[in-house]
Structure formats: C-alpha cells, structure tokens
Amino acid sequence: MKNKIYYVMDTMCGWCYGFSDVITKIHEKHKDKYDFEIIPGGMWVGDEVKEMDTSLGEYIKTNNIRVEALTSVHFGKAFNKNVLGGGNRVLDSLPGAKAMVLFQKLNRDMSFDFLKKMQEAFFVNGQDMNDITVYTKIAESFGISKGDFEEIFLSQELSEETFECFRKGQKLGVQSFPTVILEKGNKRTIIAQGYSSFEELDKILLRE
Template identity: 30%
Template structure:
C-alpha cells in the first residue's frame, strides 16, 4: 500500500496521566515515521459530571506511580502540590478548547502542541483552563499569543472541541490514549497505555500486513 494511504489518529485527553506516559513512546515512534501525518483528537475524559476536583479521583496517585515505572516520565513537584491540595478541578472541555485554539494556528504541529500542554500540567503544575498557560505555549511555538487567546475564548473553539469529542465517540473509542492507524478505509488500533516506541513499531509493521492485532 502507498504510504500516502496511511495516517495516524491519536486520541488523547490533556488530563490523562496515561497519555502523558504514552507521549514518550509516541514521540520516538513519530520521529521514526515523519512520512505519516498525525491527527490529534481530544477525547473528553473529565466533562459533565466528571468535571470534579482531583481529590475526587483517589486512584490517580497510584496510577501515576505505575505510569512512571512503565514509561519513565516524571511528574513534577508543582503538579504533586496540586495533587496534594486536591482542589484543582479537572476540566477537559476547557483544555480541549485551548488545544483547538493552538491547533487552529499550527495544525502541522498538533502533536507537539498536545505534548507541550501535558508538560505544562504534569511537569509544571499549570492549569489548562487558564489563558496564561496557552499564552506561554503560543509564545514557545512562535504563534501570535493574542490571537490564540482570542480563539480560546471564542465560540469557535468550543465548537471545535465538541466536534472532536463527537468524532471520538463515533469512532467507538473510550480509552485514552489510543493510537489508530488509518489504512485506506480501515482503522487499526496500534497503541495505548504506556507502550514503547519499539512495541508501536512492531504493531505498525503487523498492521501493514494484517487488519487486526492485539492492543
């Protein structure tokens, strides 16, 4: 099959610790395959009645330890303080709006922008509901920060984030992270959890030969 018929679809949530861990392997895999375009879709993990203080999710500290062990990522001291205080509200809709605003001005760097958002939260303890966080990311990527913030506060960003949520729902994906390979008209899951670049490569090669594989 021609490589032009292949692309990656990465389904994540900015407040998903497993996505933060997955970023290490995905980043390496992405560098190995620059020929594969990657679409990034926000999944909406903490929306509706799940938009609650982080202390309402007591499994998170234990999960973070497991993520560190499996992926090698580190959760920063500033994030650990948020975790200990417990009153930080996880709001995936606000984060998705911020991502949509950034992506609007630099769609070719969608994955890098997503990774920058997770670094801001999990390493630096910065809120993904605050304008200041997206202003810093915009500046780091050479984007017009004022335009990014204007977009972040607009109805368009809200519509873009909801469109992403609906697309993910229609794909039948309810677990984050999920990496799909689009092979012509077929979608094949090749990654999730804290998977290494080597395992992603193995799954990718298998997917090129078959239409199904174990995730």
C-alpha cells in the same frame, strides 16, 4: 494519499503523559509516511468535571506510581502539591482540548511538541489548566501571538469544533486513553490502547 494515524488522548490523562515520549518519537519517524491527527477525548468535561479532594488525589497518586514504573516520565513535586494536594483544583479537560484543536489549525507539524509542553505544564509544573495564560505562553514559544491565540480560543466556534472532536473519538470506538488508530482506505484498526512501547508500535507501522 497517505494512510492516517489518529491519536486519541486527553491532556489530563496520566497514561497519555506516560505515553508522550513514545508517540512523539513515532510521529517524528513516520510523519512522512502517515498523516497524524491528535483527537482530544474529553475525559473530564460537563458532568465529569472533577474538583480535587483528598480521596481523588490519593487515587491519582497511586495510579501515577504505576505510570512512572512502566514509562520514563516523572510527575513533578509541583503537580503533587498544587494539583493533588487537595487544594480544590478543578480538573476540566475542555480548555486543554480546545488548545489542542486550535494549535493543530495553526501549526499542525508541531502539534506533538505543543502537546508535550502542555503536559509538562500540568504534570510537572502543576499549573492551573483553567488559566488561559498557560496556553498563550506556550503558543508564544511557538511564535503564535497571544492576541491571535486568545481570540480563537475564546470563540464559540472553537468550543463547537472541540465537542465535535469528542464525538469523533467516540465514533472511532475509543473507550480509553491513550488510543492509536491506523486508517487505511476505509478500514480502521486500533494498534495501541493504553501504554505501548516505541518498539511495539514502530514494528506494527513498519509492517504496514
């Protein structure tokens, strides 16, 4: 049985977007040796759902400057205008988390590619991630029919499964996003918390 890597993240987390190229390359290089599972963390759900205002927009912009300085990603003009521009956009992690859980059920091998498409939709194109058509269009680009995706996406069962993923992340001891956890037998080790370079993470996995 392969050892396992858990990637705990949130689709609305700027640092997770900054880490996207790194974790995608790690998955591509090491997927034959390790089983990978993406676990949505639920950063903004329930009482933590945010409605964008000027203060929150400025805070996120300041944080994103640090993300861009350390990583290779850039936040799009549409994101800064549509999402951070104070237009009362609701920031809710649940729809993106549900889409991530669902896609892994349908096409696990392409999960990291699907995640990157979702992050681009939000952080580059500034799309409204509460709109189900954002997810169905991405799913269709992977050959999944709109009807099949929508039916499961809107089900109570998927919502329950997604909240179970949030609890799983907590049980794994995750306190911030992104976090990468290596599981070998009964032992779990956090090998990255926050941003790490490809070289740093690759070196750890090559040692194992």
